[in-house]
Amino acid sequence: MSYHVNEKGYYGEFGGAYIPEMLYPNVEELRQNYLKIMAEPDFQKEFNQLLKDYVGRPSPLYFASRLSKKHNTKIYLKREDLNHTGAHKVNNTIGQILMAKRLGKTRIIAETGAGQHGVATATVCALMGIQCVVYMGEIDIARQAPNVARMKMLGAEVVAATSGSKTLKDATNEAIRDWINNPVDTHYIIGSVVGPHPYPDMVARFQSVVSEEIKKQLLTHEGTEFPNHVIACVGGGSNAAGAFYHFLDEEKVNLIAVEAAGHGVDSGESAATSILGKEGIIHGSKTLLMQTKDGQITEPYSISAGLDYPGVGPLHAHLFKTGRAEFIAITDDQAMTAGMELTKLEGIIPAIESSHAFAVLKEKQFQPEDIVIINLSGRGDKDLDTYIKHFNL
Amino acid sequence: MNRIQQKLQEDKKLLSIYFTAGYPNLNDTVTIIENLEKSGVDMIEIGLPFSDPLADGPTIQASSTQALKNGMTTEILFQQLKDIRKTVSIPLIIMGYFNPILQYGVEAFCEKCAEIGIDGLIIPDLPVDVYHEEYEALFNQYNLINTFLITPQTSDERIKYIDSISKGFIYMVSSAGVTGAKNSFGSAQTDYFKRIADLNLNAPQIVGFGISNTETFKAATQYAKGAIIGSAFIKFLKENGTEKTSEFATFVR
Numbered sequence: 001m002s003y004h005v006n007e008k009g010y011y012g013e014f015g016g017a018y019i020p021e022m023l024y025p026n027v028e029e030l031r032q033n034y035l036k037i038m039a040e041p042d043f044q045k046e047f048n049q050l051l052k053d054y055v056g057r058p059s060p061l062y063f064a065s066r067l068s069k070k071h072n073t074k075i076y077l078k079r080e081d082l083n084h085t086g087a088h089k090v091n092n093t094i095g096q097i098l099m100a101k102r103l104g105k106t107r108i109i110a111e112t113g114a115g116q117h118g119v120a121t122a123t124v125c126a127l128m129g130i131q132c133v134v135y136m137g138e139i140d141i142a143r144q145a146p147n148v149a150r151m152k153m154l155g156a157e158v159v160a161a162t163s164g165s166k167t168l169k170d171a172t173n174e175a176i177r178d179w180i181n182n183p184v185d186t187h188y189i190i191g192s193v194v195g196p197h198p199y200p201d202m203v204a205r206f207q208s209v210v211s212e213e214i215k216k217q218l219l220t221h222e223g224t225e226f227p228n229h230v231i232a233c234v235g236g237g238s239n240a241a242g243a244f245y246h247f248l249d250e251e252k253v254n255l256i257a258v259e260a261a262g263h264g265v266d267s268g269e270s271a272a273t274s275i276l277g278k279e280g281i282i283h284g285s286k287t288l289l290m291q292t293k294d295g296q297i298t299e300p301y302s303i304s305a306g307l308d309y310p311g312v313g314p315l316h317a318h319l320f321k322t323g324r325a326e327f328i329a330i331t332d333d334q335a336m337t338a339g340m341e342l343t344k345l346e347g348i349i350p351a352i353e354s355s356h357a358f359a360v361l362k363e364k365q366f367q368p369e370d371i372v373i374i375n376l377s378g379r380g381d382k383d384l385d386t387y388i389k390h391f392n393l
Numbered sequence: 394m395n396r397i398q399q400k401l402q403e404d405k406k407l408l409s410i411y412f413t414a415g416y417p418n419l420n421d422t423v424t425i426i427e428n429l430e431k432s433g434v435d436m437i438e439i440g441l442p443f444s445d446p447l448a449d450g451p452t453i454q455a456s457s458t459q460a461l462k463n464g465m466t467t468e469i470l471f472q473q474l475k476d477i478r479k480t481v482s483i484p485l486i487i488m489g490y491f492n493p494i495l496q497y498g499v500e501a502f503c504e505k506c507a508e509i510g511i512d513g514l515i516i517p518d519l520p521v522d523v524y525h526e527e528y529e530a531l532f533n534q535y536n537l538i539n540t541f542l543i544t545p546q547t548s549d550e551r552i553k554y555i556d557s558i559s560k561g562f563i564y565m566v567s568s569a570g571v572t573g574a575k576n577s578f579g580s581a582q583t584d585y586f587k588r589i590a591d592l593n594l595n596a597p598q599i600v601g602f603g604i605s606n607t608e609t610f611k612a613a614t615q616y617a618k619g620a621i622i623g624s625a626f627i628k629f630l631k632e633n634g635t636e637k638t639s640e641f642a643t644f645v646r
Contacts, residue, residue, distance in 0.1 A: 018491060020448040020517040021542040022566060024551075163454050164444065176447050181570045183546050281492045281518065282445070294466045295496030296444040 003248040003315070003324060009197025010286075012321060014314035017196035019284045022180045026188075027284075029103065031198045037102050038095075038205065050094050051209060054127070055084045057091075059210075061217035061373075066345040073366035076221070077348070077376045078214055078243065087351065087378030088207060088239045089120035093189055095206030097124040100187035107131045107186040111175040113140055113168035113235075114305030115147025116351075116378060117191030122156035132156040135174040137167035140305065147382060165299045168309055172283050192236025193313035196284030200241075200313050207242025214373055215246055222371055229366065231256040232375040233356040234327075235271070235307035237316040239377035244325070254326065256364075257316060258356045260302035261329035271300035272329040273312040274320045282311040288320065303332035303386060304352040306378075334359040336390045339380065351378030352386060396484040396512045397538050397561040400435055401597050407619025408610070408642060409436040409599060410626050411488060413456040414473070415465025416442070421635045422473045423480075428635070430483050432642035438515065438621065441470060441489030448517045450573030452624035456631075467497050471505050478510035486540070488515040499528060503535040513538035513561055525558055540564050543598075545585045552592060559596035565589060565617060567603040573624050575603035578612045590616035610645050 009015050009031075017027055037043055051057040059079045068075045080088040093110075100108060108125050110132070112118030118134040125132035134151055138160040141148055151158050164170040179188045193200040193207075215225040230247055232240035234257045247253040262270035270276060277288035282297060289311040290298045302308045312320075319325035330338075339355030342348055350358065354377045366372050380387065387393065400407065410429050414422050422439070429437055442457035442465050449457070470487075477485065487506060494502050494516065506514070514537055519528070521541055532539050538561035543552050545568060555563060567575075568582055582603075589598055597618035604613055605625035613620040622645065629641050 016520075016523065018518045018520060018523070021521070021547065022448060022544050022569070022571075024520075025544075025546040025548075163451070164458065169445065173445050173447055177450070177571045180448065183544075183569045278496075280495055281490075283447075284518070291492065291496065293496065294468075295493035296461060297492070298444075 001322060003319065005197065005201040011314045011318035014287050014317040015197055015200060016286050017284055018281045018286060019196045020180065022183070023176070026179060026183050027196050033103060034099065034198050034202050037099055043098060043102065047095055047098055051091065055090050055094065056082060057209065058213045058217070059083055061214060061221065063221065064346050067342065070345060071361045071366070072368050073370045073372055075372045075374060076218070076227070077374055078210060080210065080239065080375060080377045081348070081350065081354070081379035085120050085123050086381065087116050087120070088210065088242060089117045089191060090123065091209055091242065092191065092203050092206040092238060093117070093120040093124045096187070096189040097128050097130070100130070100189070101128065103187060105185060105187035107133070107182065108189055109133045109135065109175050109178050109186055110189045110191060111135045111168065111171040112191065113137070113171065113308060114382065115140070115144040115151065116306060116382070118156070118158070119147055119150050119154070121189050122151040122154035125156060126154045133178065134158050135161050135171040135178065137161045137171045139166045140168065140171070144305065167299070169297065176283065192238040193241045193315055194236040194283055194285060194311060200285065200315055203238055204241040204245055204315060207238050208245035210239070210242035210375065211244060211246035214243070218371070226250055226253050227371040227373045229254045229256055229370060229372045230375070231258060231357045231360050231372065233258045233307060233353050233377060234312060234316055235260070235309045235353065236311070237313040239375050241313065241315055243373070243375040248324070255319065255324060256360060257319065257325045257327050258360055259327060259329045260304055260307035260356055261331045262301040262303070264331055265329050269301035271302040271307050271309065273310065274327040275329060277312065285314050287311050287314045287317040303335065304356065306351070306353040307356065328360055328363060330356045330359040334362070336387070338362065339387070340391065348376070349380035350376055351380050352383045354378055395536055395538055395561070397436070397486070400484050401562055401618065406614040407435040407599065408645060409438060409619055409621040410434050411438040411440055411621055411623035412626055412630065413440040413442055413453060413460050414470050415460030415463045416456040416627070417459065417630055417634065419463040419465060420473065422470065423477060424635050425638055426477060426481055426485070428638040429642065430481050432639040433646070434483065434642050435619065436484045436486065438486045438488045441467060441487055441493060443490040443493055446490060448571055450571040450624060452627050453572050456627045467493055471509065474509045484512045485510070486513040486515055487511055491516050491519045500531055503531055503537055506537055507535040511537065513540055515540045515564060517542060521555055521558070529558070542566050545569055545581070549592065552589070552594070556594040556596050561596065562599045562618065563594065563596045564621070565598040565600045567600050567613065570602065572602050575605060575609060577608055578603070583612065586613065586616040607645055
């Protein structure tokens with residue numbers, strides 16, 4: 001069983017590039033060049049240098065002793081929250097901005113939901129002095145004002161997506177339309193392991209630095225490269241793709257993907273795509289997505305804007321279908337409680353996305369000798385308002 | 394011979410109209426088709442609305458959203474069209490994104506189209522290669538013609554490949570961009586129209602995207618076999634309702 005993309009851009013039955021002909025030249029140019037460019041020594045050098053000096057990598061692998069004691073197992077946190085801009089998203093935007101430069105592109109577009117990917121994109125555009133346009137749903141702009149301000153400070157133009165439900169999926173549609181309208185000079189920095197091939201593979205490779213580091217760091221801590229469990233939250237799935245990547249072929253490592261159940265999987269307000277979704281096409285990829293029986297894409301719900309996506313990357317659809325990864329759905333309340341527990345026990349306020357991963361500790365009983373890695377994908381500063389409201393702080 | 398192929402043999406420039414099924418009102422579909430035929434339109438593209446129409450500009454997006462709000466579904470569209478061949482004889486094409494067709498079942502969809510008398514499909518996000526490998530035989534079995542798009546960025550080599558598997562016409566997208574009306578074409582468009590004409594393709598070309606009035610229709614059909622009007626017709630529907638649709642074709646020609 002292979003968990004990597006094949007030459008046609010599929011993970012098992014998922015993936016591909018279901019795009020209008022207008023996008024074919026852009027996507028084809030990227031497909032033909034991405035692996036070649038990523039393999040170039042000067043690309044590698046610049047990428048690694050920026051990850052080290054600008055992002056602050058390697059991010060620590062931290063043994064969370066009080067959390068471990070509480071849950072009677074050995075818990076390590078991969079501290080992606082300590083990256084510049086506060087989340088794992090920047091690993092990908094650094095990679096893609098260097099890719100865009102080598103493809104001769106002079107204009108960058110991106111979509112964003114909560115604004116984390118938008119900020120990470122605006123950041124690297126400021127760093128490189130490249131024009132940046134970020135599409136964001138009108139509703140998200142209203143509820144994520146600080147990130148909108150950050151993007152503007154960084155020189156990006158934030159364009160409101162006013163079509164459809166005015167959230168992440170519509171922002172993605174608008175970014176794709178922009179790319180159709182500007183096929184020559186523009187590169188589209190997709191923020192997750194979604195979209196047409198080669199995006200899911202390219203983004204997973206840029207994020208794979210996370211599991212590459214985990215292996216090295218765990219060897220120092222525990223004398224083995226392989227944990228028993230790796231836990232990560234999944235919206236589109238980029239932080240999970242990064243955390244799983246170098247363990248995909250190591251069947252002894254149990255992979256746990258955590259989806260947002262919102263108010264409950266059966267509540268009608270959920271983003272648990274693997275349970276509620278059905279095979280279909282979204283944003284150029286064949287994958288699992290939430291839709292009506294008529295094939296209209298439906299609006300997901302989660303307290304966490306970063307998990308609020310009606311699809312899931314094709315790699316994850318494949319991991320679900322083959323049973324390689326275990327999928328667990330966590331509700332808003334479970335996530336918030338777990339986020340507060342981490343804060344109290346370890347002095348770390350997690351992004352609510354990441355809190356979903358921590359909630360698994362209560363749902364599953366791990367063995368005392370098990371090594372459990374949780375990918376702490378982002379910090380919680382952006383979510384203070386939500387924490388304040390939820391806990392009446 | 395399929396109705397599309399017959400129509401393409403006529404010695405005239407063809408006017409094709411796109412509209413979104415279920416817009417402005419759920420049950421306008423048949424009236425719009427009948428009025429358009431009476432007014433001398435040569436071919437009609439019936440848009441199956443989709444929640445996330447990636448290749449469409451604001452006008453068609455808004456009409457799709459409204460059509461879905463009105464309650465349009467694949468099943469209802471087929472119901473509305475079931476007797477269409479009793480009154481309408483021009484080629485009818487269903488244009489829609491792939492996901493709703495996939496959920497209906499591609500074979501069931503084709504079967505239903507054949508039963509009603511639909512002549513072809515345009516599925517913008519079904520890639521040429523996937524069609525060729527997975528669905529071509531099925532489309533042939535139901536005598537449905539699939540139409541592919543080309544753009545100013547499509548390489549000559551790829552255009553020739555697309556030509557080789559096209560059984561009807563090639564949908565020539567006028568300029569880099571999503572759907573939406575323009576008032577005139579620049580020299581880049583005319584050069585592109587001419588470049589494609591000079592390739593001497595087997596399949597006739599029909600130009601779409603940006604055709605809105607007599608001027609753009611004439612410019613587009615100077616080199617191509619015909620032109621498709623979409624957004625401009627949707628705007629006309631919005632302003633005038635369905636009663637006056639028969640005037641639209643005269644307004645263009």
